[in-house]
Amino acid sequence: MSDIIFSGIQPSGELHLGNWLGAVQNWVRLQDRPGKHIYCIVDLHALTQDFDPAEMKRRTLEMATDLLACGIDPARSPLFVQSHVAEHTELAWVLNTVTPFGDLGRMTQFKDKSARQADNINTGLFTYPVLQAADILLYRASQVPVGADQVQHLERSRDIARKFNARYGDLFPEPKPLLTQTPKIVGLDGEAKMSKSVGNTITLGESEEVVRKKLSVAVTDPARKRRTDPGNPDICNIHSLHTIFSSAERVAEVRAGCTGATIGCLQCKSWLADGVVAALRPIQERRRELEARPDEVQDALRDGARAAQAIARETMTMVRERLGLWRG
Ligand code: TRP
Numbered sequence: 001m002s003d004i005i006f007s008g009i010q011p012s013g014e015l016h017l018g019n020w021l022g023a024v025q026n027w028v029r030l031q032d033r034p035g036k037h038i039y040c041i042v043d044l045h046a047l048t049q050d051f052d053p054a055e056m057k058r059r060t061l062e063m064a065t066d067l068l069a070c071g072i073d074p075a076r077s078p079l080f081v082q083s084h085v086a087e088h089t090e091l092a093w094v095l096n097t098v099t100p101f102g103d104l105g106r107m108t109q110f111k112d113k114s115a116r117q118a119d120n121i122n123t124g125l126f127t128y129p130v131l132q133a134a135d136i137l138l139y140r141a142s143q144v145p146v147g148a149d150q151v152q153h154l155e156r157s158r159d160i161a162r163k164f165n166a167r168y169g170d171l172f173p174e175p176k177p178l179l180t181q182t183p184k185i186v187g188l189d190g191e192a193k194m195s196k197s198v199g200n201t202i203t204l205g206e207s208e209e210v211v212r213k214k215l216s217v218a219v220t221d222p223a224r225k226r227r228t229d230p231g232n233p234d235i236c237n238i239h240s241l242h243t244i245f246s247s248a249e250r251v252a253e254v255r256a257g258c259t260g261a262t263i264g265c266l267q268c269k270s271w272l273a274d275g276v277v278a279a280l281r282p283i284q285e286r287r288r289e290l291e292a293r294p295d296e297v298q299d300a301l302r303d304g305a306r307a308a309q310a311i312a313r314e315t316m317t318m319v320r321e322r323l324g325l326w327r328g
Pocket of ligand 1: 006007008009010042045131132135136144145146150153
């Protein structure tokens, strides 16, 4: 059987450079590989963190629009919303019953998120990895393109698949993460991973003016206080972004100019902005086209849910048989 690739992303609203480079670009590229590719906007996972119900629909549709604008092709890769396929929660329940309690308490994301929202440590936050395992196993996916922060979640998914298989007979492949070559994308603060919750992002829809403004105040090598101080590109986040967005010649020019203190950080950042703006332009154009035709986005999600559900139903039929659940 050819590979089934599955991945999910939370409807956080607009995509930013970190999501794009860390995962979504990989999703887009993988579409050219043979096999089946299924992509999901995981709105049920988003319920585990504080959120505003009035915003949910907009966030979901915006994420879908961004994913299509980035090049997810719904004709080749079903794109759908998790809550539209109820089998995700059904399988999650079954998988809860093979998941050791202690394993979930050790998850670093559970601990981090619990610390961040101490007044909302809900059970969904605890069983989040089980729902994620259900997302993947429902499609019997073997490859999961994700950012490096998801490696531990994928380990749980594999354990859960193994536990189910051992108890009820082989059904699920053990899914493996497919990581991008792109290193972790650090935010404009030069410290934390680029993330909406930290507020250190450049979103894909950002205007040229805002890209330039945000980059102009981004943190660089702290030892380079004055223009005449030589800088160290190897510890500078702006330089690592150059390696992604600028030509090899420009990267060499920046390195020489920074270490030799012949160019200032502002010059360096303005060159980076040129590269970022150029990379975002085609995505923004496609986004504007989609915004003018919202039906196209909604149709894609509806078709995607239908295609996904056909597979999900097959899996759940097998799961129920294995479990000996009686159907009259
Ligand atoms: N936990 C993932 C994240 O925060 C999102 C996710 C949910 C996911 N279900 C998934 C990713 C299934 C891959 C496969 O990025």
